[in-house]
Amino acid sequence: MNRRGWCSGLLAGILFGIAALVTSGTAVATPVATNTIRVSPALTNIQLSPGETSTTVMATVRNMTASQVVVRLSARDFTGQANYPGAISFYGAGYNPTSNPHSLQNVVSFQSPIIVLAPHASQQVPIILSGLSQLAPGGHYGAALFNPETTSETNGTSRVSINSSVASLIFLTTATGGSQNVSLRPFSFGSLFFGLPSNVNLVFQNNGNTQAAPEGQLTLYGPDGSITSTVVLNAGSGLILPGMSRLFQVILPLHDAGLAAPGRYRLELRYRPTPQSGFVTVNKSFYLINLSVIIPALLLIALLAWVCRWYLGDIIRIVRLIAMRIIRLFRKRPPPTPPEKPKKSKLVQG
Numbered sequence: 001m002n003r004r005g006w007c008s009g010l011l012a013g014i015l016f017g018i019a020a021l022v023t024s025g026t027a028v029a030t031p032v033a034t035n036t037i038r039v040s041p042a043l044t045n046i047q048l049s050p051g052e053t054s055t056t057v058m059a060t061v062r063n064m065t066a067s068q069v070v071v072r073l074s075a076r077d078f079t080g081q082a083n084y085p086g087a088i089s090f091y092g093a094g095y096n097p098t099s100n101p102h103s104l105q106n107v108v109s110f111q112s113p114i115i116v117l118a119p120h121a122s123q124q125v126p127i128i129l130s131g132l133s134q135l136a137p138g139g140h141y142g143a144a145l146f147n148p149e150t151t152s153e154t155n156g157t158s159r160v161s162i163n164s165s166v167a168s169l170i171f172l173t174t175a176t177g178g179s180q181n182v183s184l185r186p187f188s189f190g191s192l193f194f195g196l197p198s199n200v201n202l203v204f205q206n207n208g209n210t211q212a213a214p215e216g217q218l219t220l221y222g223p224d225g226s227i228t229s230t231v232v233l234n235a236g237s238g239l240i241l242p243g244m245s246r247l248f249q250v251i252l253p254l255h256d257a258g259l260a261a262p263g264r265y266r267l268e269l270r271y272r273p274t275p276q277s278g279f280v281t282v283n284k285s286f287y288l289i290n291l292s293v294i295i296p297a298l299l300l301i302a303l304l305a306w307v308c309r310w311y312l313g314d315i316i317r318i319v320r321l322i323a324m325r326i327i328r329l330f331r332k333r334p335p336p337t338p339p340e341k342p343k344k345s346k347l348v349q350g
Contacts, residue, residue, distance in 0.1 A: 036069060036148040037117070038062045039166045046172040048132060057127040059168050061146055063117035071115050072147040073125065075108035078169075080241040085249055088169075090143070101209075102242055104142030104170060107131050129172070137177020138209030139242050143167040171211050171239065178210040180274050185245060189267065189284040194291050196220075196228070196260050200250045200267070206240040208274075213237045216271030216279065218250050223263030229254055233271060262290050 044057050063069045077097055081087040097103040109128045117123060127144045147165040185203040204214045216233040229252040240246045264287055270279040308315070 036063070036065055037071060037146060037166055038064055039146050039168050041168060043169045044171070046129075046170065048173065048175045050175045052175065053133045054128070054130040055132070056129070057144075057168075057170060059125045059127055059144060059146075060122055061115065061117065061125055062122040063120055066119045068119060069117045070149045071117060072149065073110045073113050073115065074145045074147070075105050075142055076145055076167075077103050077105040077142045080244040080246065082245050085247045086238050101136045102138070102140050104129070104140045104172060107135070108142060108144060108170070110144075127168070127170070129170070132172075132174075135172075135174055137174050139178060139211040140172045140174075141170065141211060141241065143169050173210055179208040180210050180212040181207040182212050182214050182240065182271070182273050183207060184269070184271065184280070184282060189286065191286050193286055193288050196252075196254055196265075196288060196290075197286075198252050198254050200252065202233075202248045202250060202269070203245050204240055204248065204271075205245045206242055209242050211239045211241055213239050214248070214271055216269065218252065219268045219270075220252055221266040221268065223261055223265065228260070228265070233269070258290075260288060260290050262288055264288075 038061075040060050041057075046055060046057070048055070061071060076090045077095070077100060078088045078090045081089060097105040107129050109130065111126055111128070115123055115125060125146075145165045145167055183205050185205055187202060189200075190197075200218060206212050214234050217230060218233055219230040220228045222228045231250060231252055233250060234248055238246065238248065264285060267284040267286070269282040269284075271282075272279055
């Protein structure tokens with residue numbers, strides 16, 4: 001294949017690769033089908049006052065379709081999944097709410113178990129929580145579930161389609177008896193990196209009886225002690241359920257990471273075990289070998305070594321010639337002549 005044909009083939013391959021990347025990116029970005037209804041708020045925090053025995057949460061339900069929707073309402077307890085970033089699962093058949101000290105399922109009720117929404121219509125639904133004096137001290141959590149059913153007609157026959165439920169989570173804390181105590185699980189962090197780490201996985205354990213949101217700060221210090229990056233821990237106020245652990249994936253914002261200086265870095269985590277306590281500090285150190293800096297330096301050294309190897313004789317001859325010329329220049333220069341002494345004048349006697 002001649003040079004022109006080889007270049008044409010290379011250009012075609014590059015264009016094909018770019019087209020494949022664009023196509024795959026478009027396929028991944030394709031939106032999924034939306035829910036039949038939209039419910040807000042998605043999450044509610046309630047702090048009871050002394051003597052408060054009932055409260056109400058107002059939820060707004062909106063029909064996102066062009067058809068009438070029947071929505072069935074129910075309450076369900078849920079639990080967290082250990083070491084996952086905020087994942088929950090609802091209790092299924094055979095679950096007994098009385099065996100759960102953090103249950104809300106038995107105190108949640110609705111004015112009607114069914115609401116009917118016209119196309120694109122919205123309705124406010126009171127979520128009633130009563131009998132709260134019977135709750136055990138501490139934190140409680142549950143969900144109000146909204147299960148939509150759409151009705152359509154085909155050839156005079158009505159069909160009912162059951163869609164996925166939409167949940168509005170409720171977290172409640174009693175007026176007294178609640179405790180929060182968050183601890184950091186031991187975590188491993190590498191001692192040698194070839195690029196600055198941007199992701200840090202932290203697992204916190206809630207040892208109290210109330211849902212808790214860890215707070216703190218993660219800071220990365222460079223070899224000279226200056227701050228390379230810093231980020232607020234749990235900026236979204238994610239909750240850890242009582243007696244559960246949760247994974248927090250912290251992303252450090254890095255600027256000019258490719259030019260980071262090699263050396264010893266220190267990662268510092270500061271967090272509060274309880275809202276009233278001081279900060280606990282945890283440090284992790286590691287060494288950075290920045291390949292994006294070292295590889296070009298090694299290539300430059302290798303290039304200089306190659307040049308010196310092939311042109312070492314010429315370089316020595318040039319240096320020798322320059323030295324000889326300097327020596328000859330000094331040899332040819334005559335020694336300085338001492339200044340003439342003034343002659344004494346003689347007096348002539350007549």
